[in-house]
Amino acid sequence: MQFVSLLLVRLVQTVMVVWIVVSIVFIVSRLIGNPTQSLLPFDATNEDIAVLEEKLGLNDPLIVQYGRFIGDAVQGDLGFSFHRQGAAIDQVADKVLNTVRLTAAGLVVAICVGLPLGLLAALNRGSPVDWLARVIAVIGQAVPSFWLGLMLIFFIAVRVDWFPTAGYNGISSLVLPAIALGLASAAGFMRLTRSGMIDVMSTDFIRTARAKGLSERTVIFRHGMRHAMLPVMTILGIELGRLIAGSVIIEVVFSWPGIGQLMITSILQSDYPVVQAGVAVIAGSIAIGNLVVDISYRYIDPRIRTAEL
Amino acid sequence: MSAQVAEVRISPLARWRWMLATRWRRYILVAPPMLVMLTFLIFGIFADLIAPGDPGDLNVLHKLQPPAFDGGLSEYPLGTDHIGRDIWVRIVHGARVSLIVVAIVVPSAAVFGSLVGLIAGWRSGRLGQLLMRYVDVQLALPAILFAVLLGSVLGASLRNVILILLIWTWTAYARLVRAEVLSLREREFVVASLAAGASSWWIMRKQLLPNVFNTIVVIMTLEIPIVIVAEAALSFLGVGAPVEQATWGRMINEARNYLNQAWWVIWMPGIALMMVALCGNLVGDWLRDLLDPRLRNLG
Numbered sequence: 001m002q003f004v005s006l007l008l009v010r011l012v013q014t015v016m017v018v019w020i021v022v023s024i025v026f027i028v029s030r031l032i033g034n035p036t037q038s039l040l041p042f043d044a045t046n047e048d049i050a051v052l053e054e055k056l057g058l059n060d061p062l063i064v065q066y067g068r069f070i071g072d073a074v075q076g077d078l079g080f081s082f083h084r085q086g087a088a089i090d091q092v093a094d095k096v097l098n099t100v101r102l103t104a105a106g107l108v109v110a111i112c113v114g115l116p117l118g119l120l121a122a123l124n125r126g127s128p129v130d131w132l133a134r135v136i137a138v139i140g141q142a143v144p145s146f147w148l149g150l151m152l153i154f155f156i157a158v159r160v161d162w163f164p165t166a167g168y169n170g171i172s173s174l175v176l177p178a179i180a181l182g183l184a185s186a187a188g189f190m191r192l193t194r195s196g197m198i199d200v201m202s203t204d205f206i207r208t209a210r211a212k213g214l215s216e217r218t219v220i221f222r223h224g225m226r227h228a229m230l231p232v233m234t235i236l237g238i239e240l241g242r243l244i245a246g247s248v249i250i251e252v253v254f255s256w257p258g259i260g261q262l263m264i265t266s267i268l269q270s271d272y273p274v275v276q277a278g279v280a281v282i283a284g285s286i287a288i289g290n291l292v293v294d295i296s297y298r299y300i301d302p303r304i305r306t307a308e309l
Numbered sequence: 310m311s312a313q314v315a316e317v318r319i320s321p322l323a324r325w326r327w328m329l330a331t332r333w334r335r336y337i338l339v340a341p342p343m344l345v346m347l348t349f350l351i352f353g354i355f356a357d358l359i360a361p362g363d364p365g366d367l368n369v370l371h372k373l374q375p376p377a378f379d380g381g382l383s384e385y386p387l388g389t390d391h392i393g394r395d396i397w398v399r400i401v402h403g404a405r406v407s408l409i410v411v412a413i414v415v416p417s418a419a420v421f422g423s424l425v426g427l428i429a430g431w432r433s434g435r436l437g438q439l440l441m442r443y444v445d446v447q448l449a450l451p452a453i454l455f456a457v458l459l460g461s462v463l464g465a466s467l468r469n470v471i472l473i474l475l476i477w478t479w480t481a482y483a484r485l486v487r488a489e490v491l492s493l494r495e496r497e498f499v500v501a502s503l504a505a506g507a508s509s510w511w512i513m514r515k516q517l518l519p520n521v522f523n524t525i526v527v528i529m530t531l532e533i534p535i536v537i538v539a540e541a542a543l544s545f546l547g548v549g550a551p552v553e554q555a556t557w558g559r560m561i562n563e564a565r566n567y568l569n570q571a572w573w574v575i576w577m578p579g580i581a582l583m584m585v586a587l588c589g590n591l592v593g594d595w596l597r598d599l600l601d602p603r604l605r606n607l608g
Contacts, residue, residue, distance in 0.1 A: 017446055024455065028462050142590040144538045146545055147561065147579050154568055154575075238448075245453050249542055253565075263457060264546055272462065279454045 007295065014291045021283040022073045025276045026066055078280060079273035081266075088273035092259055092281050099247055099258035099282075102181065105174045106243045106250075109182030110189055115232070117186075118193025119225065122201070133190055140187025145246055149180035149253040177254040181246055185239045189232055196228030237293035241286040248282070339595040342588035346533075349585050352401050353408030360401035364555035368393040373571045388573040390564065396577050399555040403578065406467070406556045407585070410540045411533055414474045419529050421475075422482025423521070427513055429483065430490025441487065444480045452477035453542065460548025467550050470543055474536055482528055489521045523600045530596045534589030541582050557582045 053059055060068075072078070081088045113136070121133035139148075157176060200206060201224055209219045248260030255261065259278045266274040329336065352359060372393040375381035381388050387396040429437035456473040463469045493499060494517070502512050543549035544558025552559075557578040564575035 020446055025458065028455075028458050138587070138590065142534065142587040143583055144542060144586060146542060147583055150561065150565065150568075150575065150579065154572075248453060248457065249546060252546060267457065267460070267548065275458060279458050282454055 003298070006298075010291060010294060014287045017287040018280075018284050019070075021287075022070060022280060023066075025078075025280055026069045029272060029276055073280070078277040081271055081274050084271070084274075088271075088277040089281075091262060091274050092277045095257060095259045095262050096281065098256060099244075099251070099260065101174065102177055102247050102251065102256055102258055103240075103243050105178035106181035106185070106247065107240065109178045110185035110239065110243070113182070114186040114189025115193050118190040119197055119220075119228075121190070122194045122197030122228075123220070125198070133194065136183070137187040137191055140183040140185075140190075145180050145184055146249045146253050148183060149177065149250055152176045152180055153253075173254075177250050177256055180253065181243060181250045184246070185243060188235060188239060192231045192235065193228055196231050197224060200224050200227045233293075233297045236297070237290040240289045240293060244282055244286050244289065339592060342591040342595075345584050345588035346592055349404055350408065352404040354405075356401045356405040360395075360398040362395060362398045364394065364399045364402040365553055366394065366398075373567065373574070375571070376573050376577075379573070387577050388571070390560070390574045391567055391571075394555075396560075396573065399560060400557070400578055400581050402555045403557045403560060404581070406550055406554055407537050407540055409467070410471055410474065411536050413471050414478060414536050415529050415532050418475050418479040418532070419482055419525055422479035423486045423525050425479070426483040426486025427490055427517060427521075430487040431494060431509060431513060431517065433491065437487070440483070444483055447476075447480050448484075453539075456543055457546065457548055460543065460546075465548060465551040467554065470540060470549050473543070474539055477539065478532055478536060481532065482525060485524055485528060486521050489524055490517055493517055493520055527593070527597045527601045531590075531593035534586045534593065537589065538582070538586050 076089050078088045080086070081091050084091055117129075117133045117136065121127075121130040124130055153176065206219060206223055209223045210216075214223075247256075247258060248263065250256065251258045251260035252264050259282060263275050263278040266272075266278070368389070369392060371382065371385070371389050372391055374385050374389040374393075376388040376396075377383050377386045379388070385395055385397065387400065390396055390399075425440055429440040431437075452473070456477065459473055460469060499512060499516055502516060540549060541556065541558035541561070544556040545562045547559075547562065549558055550556045560578035561575055561582070564571075564578070567574045
């Protein structure tokens with residue numbers, strides 16, 4: 001029962017985050033920016049501007065404009081694209097799947113590189129594997145993802161021609177963007193797994209498990225790894241948000257037809273409704289992703305199920 | 310406790326000599342990255358002396374010249390880009406842009422964030438809760454999105470980049486300083502001061518601030534490469550510094566189309582950015598281990 005009520009609280013928090021995002025979009029687009037300036041040609045007369053302002057309802061009090069903006073946003077209406085046909089949100093919706101593909105692939109890379117490497121490094125401290133893990137951690141932490149992506153293009157795609165450098169056609173074009181996107185998170189997962197495993201392997205219950213005569217595999221995976229995964233789960237939500245946000249820049253590097261690239265080309269065309277719809281969709285999906293991770297985390301570890309949110 | 314007492318009695322000079330004698334390995338390892346950061350600093354400050362000339366100057370006749378050491382003209386030590394601009398001049402002046410951004414963003418974010426953290430930690434009631442809720446919301450939202458949004462509306466300018474990065478980075482200080490203050494205020498010396506009638510302001514200034522100072526310095530150092538990379542990322546996306554300013558991010562973006570024909574156009578700014586990011590991180594990690602090892606797991 002308590003679990004359900006906490007879930008509700010968390011849900012309300014998520015709705016609030018989305019609301020704040022939409023409000024920020026409103027503030028930026030209506031208060032800081034001027035929609036008429038971007039809609040009309042440079043030589044528009046004052047009458048033209050007045051007509052458009054009336055049409056867009058820009059003469060109403062701000063609070064009325066805000067209410068209408070929120071009302072439209074709730075229904076998924078974030079205005080029409082200036083340069084392409086149709087609603088801005090439809091433009092974004094067309095690209096959602098590609099961004100989801102890229103983010104998911106990045107997450108797969110982060111987990112498949114980070115966890116095993118962290119585990120091996122913890123079990124073989126000071127060995128070459130540990131050194132490799134440390135090098136990857138430093139590189140993943142420090143090297144900007146877009147530069148990493150460009151280096152991958154330079155060395156692997158251009159020189160060796162193993163993978164396509166740009167666009168989306170099939171699973172092979174996912175490999176390089178996913179590595180560039182996922183390596184930073186892989187470094188984070190790796191460090192947490194390594195320190196978590198080192199801590200847990202010196203605890204009493206691991207000694208007991210060994211003393212019982214359990215196989216080393218059982219000890220490591222069923223007793224050790226399970227415990228070391230908890231901090232990893234904690235940062236999974238943050239890393240997911242980082243991956244979704246990071247996909248914006250990676251999409252530009254690899255000409256990936258996703259929301260990020262759409263947003264950047266829309267900026268160059270001053271197509272603000274599309275940019276705003278993109279920001280709202282990405283921020284919303286991050287908030288929902290955090291919610292899902294948080295719920296599953298509580299599901300996996302019963303000890304914190306009822307802890308304070 | 311006793312270790313602390315013993316340490317106080319040693320003169321600072323003797324302590325440094327002792328540290329150098331026993332832990333010289335730690336200092337030797339950090340020397341190369343420190344040197345790189347120092348070079349970056351000097352490049353940024355003395356850009357006009359080191360690489361005289363306008364980074365925007367172009368000479369189409371000399372476009373895509375290889376670096377001097379790779380068979381190019383001797384007047385272009387690092388070659389030229391696709392419209393014949395001197396890459397050496399642009400990199401040095403790009404360092405200046407990065408340095409200006411860092412020099413404004415990092416101290417301002419530190420002051421503002423630490424102040425919020427101090428207040429939120431000391432007055433952990435409704436005000437503190439409110440401040441931290443805000444920090445949580447901002448942490449849930451990647452700032453690059455809002456940088457893109459704001460940059461698209463405001464247009465490219467260095468002032469906007471600085472503003473965006475300030476909004477982006479101050480929360481790190483607030484979170485960590487608050488956490489420190491929450492534990493500090495339960496300590497005996499703070500409780501004693503309160504009992505003796507010290508004002509909140511006095512306690513914050515004389516007792517809390519000196520105790521969180523190391524933490525703030527460590528975060529500032531770790532934030533330097535983060536800010537540099539963030540500025541480069543914004544310039545790369547075209548929402549950073551304006552076109553007439555040479556920035557590493559913009560140079561990398563413009564060079565993307567010449568990846569196959571002219572390696573130096575993209576590698577020169579790329580290496581500069583990578584070196585500074587990597588070395589800044591190494592220096593930051595080193596300082597953290599030296600001053601405040603507890604921060605190790607806080608990312």
